[in-house]
Ligand SMILES: Nc1nc2c(c(=O)[nH]1)N[C@H]1C(S)=C(S)[C@@H](COP(=O)(O)O)O[C@H]1N2
């Protein structure tokens with residue numbers, strides 16, 4: 001072997017060693033990082049599931065914490081100073097879109113006999129007729145109604161602000177709860193709302209659409225219009241309202257949709 005060749009051989013052996021050392025370091029780092037990842041995953045899966053009973057239960061607590069933090073951020077963002085954009089009446093759709101009809105399929109539902117039930121915390125139930133509701137101050141709103149399925153439409157609704165109704169009934173104590181639950185009379189569709197959104201100044205219990213009584217398909221005689229939320233929360237044909245500190249059951253949250261469903 002020439003001296004030149006020998007030098008090359010020695011150099012390449014040296015290089016091989018270096019590569020081996022580097023490979024060793026990378027591989028160890030890989031093991032360490034991977035191991036740490038597995039460890040936190042293991043911790044996550046060993047973490048207790050959120051207490052049973054709540055609709056969002058079934059999520060590991062560390063994940064639930066992140067979701068809850070996001071939610072409190074959005075709650076502040078949609079505080080009562082933040083109003084949804086409104087439009088002139090002339091821009092409101094004449095042919096108002098009808099979406100799903102869960103809980104309101106019955107075409108012969110006796111609207112005349114309908115009464116709104118308000119469950120007070122002490123098991124007492126208050127019943128209100130449509131005339132009583134209509135005697136309260138009326139609020140109208142023209143806004144862009146948005147459905148999670150990807151459509152939106154400028155619509156004109158009229159009714160009583162949820163906050164005004166509670167106020168006029170002298171039930172402000174009930175607003176100390178964290179949540180409001182609403183169900184159709186047959187209890188087949190139901191929504192849960194955080195108190196901030198329920199008492200938002202643009203949230204109304206609507207009995208009019210384009211200045212006329214709400215049609216059956218749109219939720220006669222009374223439906224929720226909560227402009228800070230997607231359509232799914234805007235329950236048609238409200239039968240009862242209740243208050244709680246735990247999340248009320250929510251039809252679409254049970255199907256995996258975001259409980260909050262804010263815009
Ligand atoms: N009772 C009841 N309310 C409901 C629904 C429903 O299926 N049943 N669908 C929701 C959805 S997904 C949307 S987008 C709106 C649609 O209201 P609209 O039919 O008046 O357009 O109602 C919401 N409220």
Ligand SMILES: [Mo]
Nearest residue numbers: 147148231232
């Ligand atoms: Mo929707």
